[in-house]
Amino acid sequence: MIQLNQAIARIQDSPTLALTAKAKQLKAQGEDVVAFTAGEPDLDTPDHIKNAAKDALDKGLTRYTAVIGIDELRKKLADKYNAAYGLDYTAKNVIITNGGKQSLSELFAVTLEPGDEVIIPAPYWASYPDMAMLIGAEPVIIETTASEGYILSPEALKNACSDRTKAIIINSPSNPTGSVYSAAALKAIAKTIKSLPNAESIMVVSDEVYEHTIFGGGVHRSILQEAPELLEQTVISSAFSKTYSMTGWRVGYAIGPVDVIAAMSKYQSQTTSNVCSIAQYAAASAFDDNLAFPKLLSSEFEKRLGILLSELETIPGLELPVKPQGAFYAFVRVEGLFGKSAGGKKISSASDFADYLLEEYKVVVVPGEAFGDSGAMRLSIAVSEDSLRKGLSRVREAVSKLS
Numbered sequence: 001m002i003q004l005n006q007a008i009a010r011i012q013d014s015p016t017l018a019l020t021a022k023a024k025q026l027k028a029q030g031e032d033v034v035a036f037t038a039g040e041p042d043l044d045t046p047d048h049i050k051n052a053a054k055d056a057l058d059k060g061l062t063r064y065t066a067v068i069g070i071d072e073l074r075k076k077l078a079d080k081y082n083a084a085y086g087l088d089y090t091a092k093n094v095i096i097t098n099g100g101k102q103s104l105s106e107l108f109a110v111t112l113e114p115g116d117e118v119i120i121p122a123p124y125w126a127s128y129p130d131m132a133m134l135i136g137a138e139p140v141i142i143e144t145t146a147s148e149g150y151i152l153s154p155e156a157l158k159n160a161c162s163d164r165t166k167a168i169i170i171n172s173p174s175n176p177t178g179s180v181y182s183a184a185a186l187k188a189i190a191k192t193i194k195s196l197p198n199a200e201s202i203m204v205v206s207d208e209v210y211e212h213t214i215f216g217g218g219v220h221r222s223i224l225q226e227a228p229e230l231l232e233q234t235v236i237s238s239a240f241s242k243t244y245s246m247t248g249w250r251v252g253y254a255i256g257p258v259d260v261i262a263a264m265s266k267y268q269s270q271t272t273s274n275v276c277s278i279a280q281y282a283a284a285s286a287f288d289d290n291l292a293f294p295k296l297l298s299s300e301f302e303k304r305l306g307i308l309l310s311e312l313e314t315i316p317g318l319e320l321p322v323k324p325q326g327a328f329y330a331f332v333r334v335e336g337l338f339g340k341s342a343g344g345k346k347i348s349s350a351s352d353f354a355d356y357l358l359e360e361y362k363v364v365v366v367p368g369e370a371f372g373d374s375g376a377m378r379l380s381i382a383v384s385e386d387s388l389r390k391g392l393s394r395v396r397e398a399v400s401k402l403s
Helices: 006-010 015-028 047-058 071-085 099-111 127-134 154-160 183-195 228-233 258-269 277-283 292-312 350-361 385-400
Strands: 094-097 117-122 138-143 165-171 203-207 234-239 252-255 329-333 376-380
Touching: 006 127, 047 277, 071 094, 071 252, 071 277, 094 099, 094 258, 099 127, 099 165, 099 203, 099 234, 099 252, 099 258, 117 127, 127 138, 138 154, 154 183, 165 183, 183 228, 203 228, 228 234, 252 258, 292 329, 292 385, 350 376, 350 385
Parallel strands: 117 138, 117 165, 165 203, 203 234
Antiparallel strands: 094 252, 234 252, 329 376
């Protein structure tokens, strides 16, 4: 019998992808399912990107590219961050990966050793802990609360760090909460990092994949804008997936110190090699619209968020204590339903309520356990207005049947 690696036994399948697949399967079987699971915009990839892909095909740009990515795309990304953050990156600071997820997994693979600790504020994106554990590193989870706006406090960070701390993850805007770190919060975190005895050996991982999805006239801030002195120990991870509705194109990237990026390229050369050439040339045209499409997305999602907020007010037992400032999720508290039951099924956790919604009302949500918080569920607002209203109507009926 083939023996599996011990690390693979420690991790789980991605719960968000599993539930999204479950929803698609039920729809294919003819079920009238409303799925609030997908972490992808429901608008199509904009035409200027699709036209760039067609142009690349017509030009025969279908061969291998450099493992690290095409120069045109990497230079455009360096220029983008230089202009936004006042930095001095070059193409050597950028690697193109198969989605943002690969940029993080590669980064962990080339920077972490077994026994290293990775600080992860909760609620967190579901893949962070498992990515660390695949390398043999240990995730150190810091719980944040709604009263804190789900923002990591300097005190909690300092208390969680040790001489084994190797990386600290900051995800802003956040998946799943939609929280956005302010300039003051980022400065405080940077100050705490610099006060640690092993400060120079700690890597800051800034996941900024939702940077252009901001609501209410807010502004995304990066830790590099507030603490440029951390430049040589900060790596930004992002992708075109959320910003330009390019989830299926699989174009992500990391931008950071040249030696780290070179190590990631070496690793990628022995695993996946380059990202699809056509997808890269298409992505290189994305920002040519001066962020018109991301602004459209933000406007559309903010409108849907308004619908969600209005509907939630009519559902007793559900609460959204932290209004999302970005991304396209709502992290809805469900503790008000705990202890209630319907048809012999008692609700004691978010997973219980999610199972109840799926089995009885064909509504698919992601329970908070996937994000390190069993008292909430994540709803994606990247669905049509009709689906949003229909799904929330079913949730309202489901809650009304609990007693």
